[in-house]
Amino acid sequence: MLAIFKREFKGYFTSPIGFIFVGIFLFMAGLYFYVGNLATNSADIGSLFRQLTFVLMFLTPIHTMRLLSEERRAKLDQLLLTSPVSILSIVFGKFLAAFAVLAAAAGVTVLYTIIFFALGAHPSFAQIIGNYVGFLLMAGSFIAIGLFISSLTVNQVVAAVVSYATFFFLLITGWLASKTQDPNTAKVIEYLSPNSHYRNFSLGIFNVADAVYYLSMIALFVFLTVRVIEKRRWS
Amino acid sequence: MNKLKTALSGKSFKYGANAAILTVIVIAILVFVNLIALRFEWKLDLTKEGAYTLTKETKDVLNQLKEPIDVTVLLPATDSGEPIAEKIKETLDQYAKNSSMIKVNYTDPNKNPATIKSLTDKYDITSAALILEKGKIGKAINPDDIYSQNQETGEEKLNAEESITNAILFLNSGKTPSAYVIEGHGETPLAKAVQGFKKDDYKTAALNLSTAEIPADADLLIISSPQKDYNASEIKKLDSYFANGKAMLIALDYTEKxxxxxxTFLKEWGVQAENDYVVETDKNHYFQSPLFNIPTIQSHEITSRLISNNVFVLIPEARSIKLLFEDQKGIKATALLKSSNKSFGRTDFTDKSLQATATDIKGPLTLAVAITRPYNDKTAKMLVLGSSHITEAEILQMGQWGNQDFFNGGLRWLTNSGPSVSIKSKSISGEKMAINELQSVLIALLVIIVIPLAVLIFALVVWLRRRHL
Known part of the structure; x- marks a missing residue:
């Protein structure tokens, strides 16, 4: 697994694609940092990450579209699948690599929090950590979904488009829930939306249920991806 | 048929069935784990001030609840995307979590206009955020009582806990105090005299002292801007009223009468109404006109919330009240509001100039006094205001003044209306940076241009280097 992770992670930075992803992410982060923090003197990192969750929806599909479809198109997946590595290791290694790139990009924003403290503000340290944890968990679940979609197709563009459609659907589930008359149905629909689980993190609350939700999403889609690849062995 | 048989006994069916069962099991486990996590609601408050942790005062109140209280929240149950609404919901979650007696229901105003209409009619409110009901009695909480924003600094404060806990205490005490507005001396009429009152908090009625006795259920008497003198028998009625440790609110306006x-009645309580009106010449202490005072607030139970929230009050056309003593024979008088030392009390009403003359009373002048006076083992209370206009709708609508808060604080203190808690409101606008224009631009350049560009240059270098590989 570690070998897969290393190879994939390096792969991001030996081609321009990883840098471009990180660059665009940091540009958007910088922009929101200016609008939400610098322009208003606010030392609340929560508003920045709230905006970045939307950026994530637009960037993740590009980030994950080639994860599995690329190799299948180039028929390199045969090599990988016949190597003495379990499918789970391959899939999870790829997931971790994509996640590490995103975490590295988010890591740069630690500089912003240093700026808060340097300029005399003392926001709650626990709340900042909470925001990072929430953001990374949400990013992880998006990447897992993107990874799964990438395993379904040989075409990168199709993978990206389907991911966009999925994320768009997840984005509007909150709205769908608010339009649902039956309160219990509304609750279930809202529960399935990744955005609704970000609410507590952004308010400054760590709710174990939210972390469990995101980790379940990651586990579910990594598992489903393994199933999809495994299926090719016998069907 | 044979085809089906081969399909069902084939290798791919076996694998497929196994895979399907495995998938179902994994999903079932994940759903189960999520349900467990939801059930237990392990939550950690990460905020600095503990914004979502109820104070001990509230927990004590909740622990003593014996009858259920229904809380109707006029918000959609699902995520509204409004940070303030979400914070209020989180606070309510804490109430429900700490007491099984608290039942929280959400009613989306957009979906249930009829329900909202019946509630707003019932509680005579134009806007409400929460309505608490216990059996037949209920109490509506206005959005202003939950959330406030300082006009000057933009600082946002959440005061939900104090409002909700006090509403619960109010419902629990189950008694609505009675207030009587005295008339017959050219006083402000009832409707105007009680416009600062919240309707469901007090029973209000008019009372003519010359013809009627003071009812035994009176908790508060109101004398607002009398224009004719009281006679001896009326004063006697007032004196005997206090013997039961009751309270009186007196609002005075400047008058030539x-x-x-x-x-003389007032002097016994240690205050003297001066025959003047207050002119403020310090620009920091008036609003638009020198007759619209923004006095300094003195610390007292009534004003504690104004002081902690850093909110000011606007006192229009005030008459000054002289404190004859602060403590005499157990009578304790405390000045609540004071004008600046650049103010003066104009005594010659024909003189419209803004310059103090020899006959004027020198500032600082007192504009409101709270007095307690012992009667046997009881304590009578009096609040004297130097203006009957502090709860004028025009002032309250401006939103930036703490007049309503001051008035409510006064009424609470006077009527001792049930037990009440004072919980410090929580700042929710977060920490502020001390940043100047130049720093802001430089940091913006760094985070928007320099850092992303550096990363993209790396991308270019990598691409150039590997182009020929």
Whole structure:
């Protein structure tokens, strides 16, 4: 697994694609940092990450579209699948690599929090950590979904488009829930939306249920991806 | 048929069935784990001030609840995307979590206009955020009582806990105090005198002292801007009213009429209404006109919330009240509001100039006084205001003044209306950076241009280097 992770992670930075992803992410982060923090003197990192969750929806599909479809198109997946590595290791290694790139990009924003403290503000340290944890968990679940979609197709563009459609659907589930008359149905629909689980993190609350939700999403889609690849062995 | 048989006994069916069962099991486990996590609601408050942790005062109140209280929240149950609404919901979650007696229901105003209409009619409110009901009695909480924003600094404060806990205490005490507005001396009429009152908090009625006795259920008497003197028998009625440790609110406006009997009555309480109106010449202490005072607030139970929230009050056309003593024979008088030392009390009403003259009373002048006076083992209370206009709708609508808060604080203190808690409101606008324009631009350049560009240059370098590989 570690070998897969290393190879994939390096792969991001030996081609321009990883840098471009990180660059665009940091540009958007910088922009929101200016609008939400610098322009208003606010030392609340929560508003920045709230905006970045939307950026994530637009960037993740590009980030994950080639994860599995690329190799299948180039028929390199045969090599990988016949190597003495379990499918789970391959899939999870790829997931971790994509996640590490995103975490590295988010890591740069630690500089912003240093700026808060340097300029005399003392926001709650626990709340900042909470925001990072929430953001990374949400990013992880998006990447897992993107990874799964990438395993379904040989075409990168199709993978990206389907991911966009999925994320768009997840984005509007909150709205769908608010339009649902039956309160219990509304609750279930809202529960399935990744955005609704970000609410507590952004308010400054760590709710174990939210972390469990995101980790379940990651586990579910990594598992489903393994199933999809495994299926090719016998069907 | 044979085809089906081969399909069902084939290798791919076996694998497929196994895979499907495995998938179902994994999903079932994940759903189960999520349900467990939801059930237990392990939550950690990460905020600095503990914004979502109820204070001990509230927990004590909740622990003593014996009858259920229904809380109707006029918000959609699902995520509204509004940070303030979400914070209020989180606070309510804490109430429900700490007491099984608290039942929280959400009613989306957009979906249930009929329900909202019946509630707003019932509680005579134009806007409400929460309605608490216990059996037949209920109490509506206005959005202003939950959330406030300082006009000057933009600082946002959440005061939900104090409002909700006090509403619960109010419902628990189950008694609505009665207030009587005295008329017959050219006083402000009832409707105007009680416009600062919240309707469901007090029973209000008019009372003519010359013809009627003071009812035994009276908790508060209101004398607002009398224009004719009281006679001896009326004063006697007032004196005997206090013997039961009751309370009185007196609002005075400047007048050319003299009321010697009434003045003597006041002097016994240690205050003297001056025959003047207050002119403020310090620009920091008036609003638009020198007659619209923004006095300094003195610390007292009534004003504690104004001081902690850093909110000011606007006192229009005030008459000054002289403190004759602060403590005498157990009578304790405390000044609540004071004008600046650049103010003066104009005594010659024909002189419209803004310059103090020799006959004027020198500032600082007192504009409101709270007095307690022992009667046997009881304590009578009096609040004297130097203006009957502090709860004028025009002032309250401006939103930036703490007049309503001051008035409510006064009424609470006077009527001792049930137990009440004072919980410090929580700042929710977060920490502020001390940043100047130049720093802001430089940091913006760094985070928007320099850092992303550096990363993209790396991308270019990598691409150039590997182009020929």
């Amino acid at each position: 003299s009321l010697p009997q009434f003045d």
